[in-house]
Amino acid sequence: MGIILPPESFDWRIKGLPATWRGDAEALAGAGLSVLNEDLMLPAAVLRRSALEHNSGWMKRFTERTGTQIAPHGKTTMSPELFAMQMADGAWGITAATPCHVRAYRAFGIDTIFMANQLVGRENIAYVAAELRDNPGLDFYCLVDSMRAIDLLEAGLSATPAGRRLQVLIELGIPGGRTGFRDNAEALAAAERIAASPHVCLRGIEAFEGIIQSLEVAERDAKVDALLQRIVRLGEHCHDAGLFSGEPILSAGGSALFDRVAETFGAARKERPFLVLLRSGCYLVHDSHFYRQLIDQMEARSPIAASLGDGLRPALEVWAYVHSRPEPTRVIAGLGKRDIGEDVARPMLLAWVRPGPGAAPLPVDDTHRVMRLDDQHAYIDVPADSPLQPGDMIALGISHPCTTFDKWKLLYIVDDALVVTGSVRTYF
């Protein structure tokens, strides 16, 4: 299945383009624009093609060796060009978070959509029902975590029939967590009701284990394993009771612990015909902090992950200018909250360049630290002997991709000389 890339002409609506640029993606890819030659109105976001291709191959090998499928979470990038790369790698489908994501995915021509969320609201339900009714090839899934939600779906699907049963998975959750049944007995009652419904059918059991964070590693892993085991037990029970329609799905897997998911669900799959579905969204772009640490941990604990060769590489950098050095140990740069995420940690300096003939990036050590972001400014502490001056360019690594991608309508694809060879659009 080919991904449809919406035709767009780029202009002043898109920050980071050259000043008077007008043209399409093909023209942009062929213009020979160079970050180092100051061809762009910085700040601008770039993706290193070499890292994207490496990460893409890494995950392809991981899913092949573990016998799992992946529906990468599209909320990370919302980019049809990156979805096309993931589908070409054999992705089972793309995961969505909201009905508006589903609507965008449909515009991209995606036919297998796993909405890892409850489907709530008259217009949201009516939209999905109409898509199902009008597109027999659409394979759509969403979650249920309460009897009330089943009532609402049944009422909505009575009012706006889908022409077939809506495929749902039961979501499990943990005390103090996000959505999901806390109790397997309540979840089983919901599963039985779904199996008997004329409007919905039961396709699997799932959870988002990624909310289990901020704990000491052994405690985190124990809680994750307990949640995954609850999914397996409920899945086995529903399978043996004949509650599932079609090949039952066991799904979990943020971007940090999918090795545990693959192992636990893979063991269950030896006994019953489960489809094991991972949903990692961040592996393709990766980052320079949060997932870097978590994937390092994975490689230390997982023989399969360790067997895949070099681990994931950070693909995304944001480039900006130094605007001011008003004090010997304080630099102010021209990027801020509008350009780069800081929800997990602040961005970190990777390199700097003094523009001019033959300009080349030089490394920056961790004595240079981003201390604060305003909307459009970064406050950076530097040693008194730092070379940085107004007019210098700096590259910042990100701590977490999800909250940097949504700051950009277009990100450049660059080669390792920072020459633009392509671009990706986002549709948040």
Add this chain to the structure above:
Amino acid sequence: MGIILPPESFDWRIKGLPATWRGDAEALAGAGLSVLNEDLMLPAAVLRRSALEHNSGWMKRFTERTGTQIAPHGKTTMSPELFAMQMADGAWGITAATPCHVRAYRAFGIDTIFMANQLVGRENIAYVAAELRDNPGLDFYCLVDSMRAIDLLEAGLSATPAGRRLQVLIELGIPGGRTGFRDNAEALAAAERIAASPHVCLRGIEAFEGIIQSLEVAERDAKVDALLQRIVRLGEHCHDAGLFSGEPILSAGGSALFDRVAETFGAARKERPFLVLLRSGCYLVHDSHFYRQLIDQMEARSPIAASLGDGLRPALEVWAYVHSRPEPTRVIAGLGKRDIGEDVARPMLLAWVRPGPGAAPLPVDDTHRVMRLDDQHAYIDVPADSPLQPGDMIALGISHPCTTFDKWKLLYIVDDALVVTGSVRTYF
């Protein structure tokens, strides 16, 4: 001067629209869409027209009574529809933060642009120079805070001539702060050099006093007054030394302390012909927390602010569905970091609605508290006897407008019955 509203047809690219909507702004305004009737794919952001009109009139009266001009900071909303409202109220121009903002403002037909930032980088300087060269009616200003920045501007303007001198203001700053000369003697040396330059000319003195926060009120006010006095002293000196070109500008004024700016600069204006330029960006939309408290303080200390009648009103709300109530005291709603800002404080519940015939908003008290935002989910603590259930709609107030506006390409204008009567676009 009329604002140009870029013609756009709205479709799946814009979250929060009805599912199959295609049409322009005029059609959207006339479709009779209702939040309460669940016509929208929530989450969606709405602006109450009554609050916008009230706030617009409030600031018009404030600037008239204080003899000040205002160039509202456009970075808050990046919305040509709201800029049109501000220009119609008599705004002197619109303030920008980046060269990409300037490029958008030019597309909106704005001729007076105050870029409250350094102008750095080859492509950024070349763009502004070309605009100045090609558009004699363009009145553009930017800031300088180092000799190095003057070097870079002179080199850039030599390479890409603007055909006239670039108008700059000297920026003053404070120790430990953002940009700006820490020392008036260094600033004066820069002013003298600018006055003698063939490429740039000196048009005023400015600072952003809004970075002085998080202090006890009396200490904050003393620091702000000291900074404003430094601006006045340097402005007086430069005026008396004949360093300015044209009517000299004294400018400052975030959205919290513009009464102090009006008072201090207004006193200086009695002695010399200064243009006093405020730059508040948040007054029009206001908020339910950060600026609400700060404007309450202003009304308590400023007789002019107090004389203007009712203070500013929060115009912006984000509406979403309750997805789940997995524990008696925990509700999960379908909006997150992608939909609403949390950089100053988390959003707060304002109202809830049970959809159905005659549905009407009911107030929510502060026993309901947003505890955490994920990308697409909000975790809300509620009392065990809260009525909220999956499928209910909730309205959230914002703590700070700048980081909510940039989450939306389109915000609805609604009347007080939450019926859509218009929309505004954003171009971040």
